[in-house]
Amino acid sequence: MLDRLTSMKIFIKVVELGSFAAVAQRLTLSPQMVAKHIEALEHHLGARLLHRTTRRQSLTETGRLYCEQCRLVLKGADRADSLAANTLGTPRGTLSVSVPVTFGRTVFLPFLHDFQKRYPEVQVQLSLTDQLVHPTMDGHEAVIRIGKLDTDLTAISRPLTPYRRVICATQTYLEKHGIPDMPEDLTAHQCLVYENAGGPVTTWHFSRGSVTRAVTISGKTISNDSSVLRSAALAGDGILLGYEQALLPEIRSKSLVRLLPQWTVPDRPMHLLYNAGPVMAPKLRVFVTELQQAFPT
Template sequence: MVRMDDLQVFVTTVEAGSFSAAARQLDISPALASGAVQRLERSLGIRLFVRSTRKLRLSDDGQRYLPHARQVLEALSEGELALADGREEIAGPLRLSMPSDLGRNLLLPWLDEFQAAHPRIELQLRLSDQVADFFSDRLDAGIRYGQLADSSLVALPLAANNRRILCAAPAYLARHGAPRTPEDLTQHNCLRYMMGDLTHERWSFHTEHGVKAVMVAGDRTSDDADVVRRWAVAGLGVVFKSQLDVRADLEAGRLVELFPRAWGQPTPLHLVCAHRQSLTPVVQQLRAFLVQRLQALGD
């Protein structure tokens, strides 16, 4: 019989990239994490991972099984939240951090809905593309893209399959044409994002010929991701952004996606907490609400 905790270890291992990283997130030993996956493999009669001394990757069976494992865990979580919602009304402060572009252009209307459904919540938002400190900023949770540098944090997936995609405005393409390959980007004005002193100027694409990484350049850089998106919409260059950030622009025709979606760099979206004790009923309710809204987008 398949155990729920083994499913959780399997999904966390996929998202974290290794048994040791998954063990840190789940606060268990790497041996227990590895043993849980082996027990799950025996229950299913398949190999979920292809293991080597240097790398861990999903097998073909693991790839097929992963979405079903996530669906089971999500259903369990939603059931627990439904029971909790019936027992008590959530209330009190909810201190959140989130990226500027995603927060302003996608999440704010959803948070209005969430607060309307739970009017006793006191919402406090920190909109910034800089990495927030959960302790000094007294945050309950944060919404972040990508893999976490700090493995001591608890990361729960919101949009595991999200990708960064290449876009430009029709006006820019009319003047400069569209790049056909990643290497063509060296001939284009690339609008870049920076965090602190680090500029995101090495753009990676997962093509049918393997991962292609290109060093790009351009005449505009900002530490505010929403500013970079606005430059792209104004026709000032090419941008490499999360598909969630530019979804409305693509639908309205303000931006055009330039490469196949599968070429995009994986950029999973997580709800992050300092520790498992931070997963209060209000944070768990918020996560279930956001997962539902993100799944409804259909990307």
């Protein structure tokens, strides 16, 4: 049995070159073999594809329509081969990634160091920003986003380890201003206020079992940079609500004291967003896999 894709290719060549002899010479086949491929297609379809004369071949109406579809089929087959080869290929090239600032500086950079050791042919172009970034629309192939996702988001999303936050301050500050026992006590303290695109975030949420509290805080220090607020906390300027992973070294060394231990601040969801297209490029595929393994839910 003759391969039908091969027969289609030969049929298209007959249409392009005009004779069995010309195709046989181009493809290093015998004219008889070229004829066999055309006859196999006609037998399969139950219709004649070519008007044959002693000198040239011309298309029948069925042959014309079939030729158009053969071109589409062969293009699709070539594309499938290309995509499969791309999927199985070595991860390489530049990968543009956007990551929130505090997460990026404290946790993502060590991950990135290990990732690039494992995949030296992948160059990561890293952008640190707390602004809302959309994958592909803002020129990034992968975006890590903290917070609730839009319901109409079209990108693929993969959950990562939730973004956990803690309340803390220096012992010096607490000796001067007192230790809060309840979330409501924070209203009498200097709190370090984070400012996002919507303005200063002056409501802090707490929970203990089924009990929840929303406390309005205030303070003299307001910044859109978490590292500035961390420095202010270490200087004894106030109480900080910050990313737990970023503050663990200071908490373990007792440079910062964790407050309200019986209360928790609700975790914020964190996701990896990306647009993979028909088949995911190797550089993006390994990045998604490694990131989910490093930051499991």
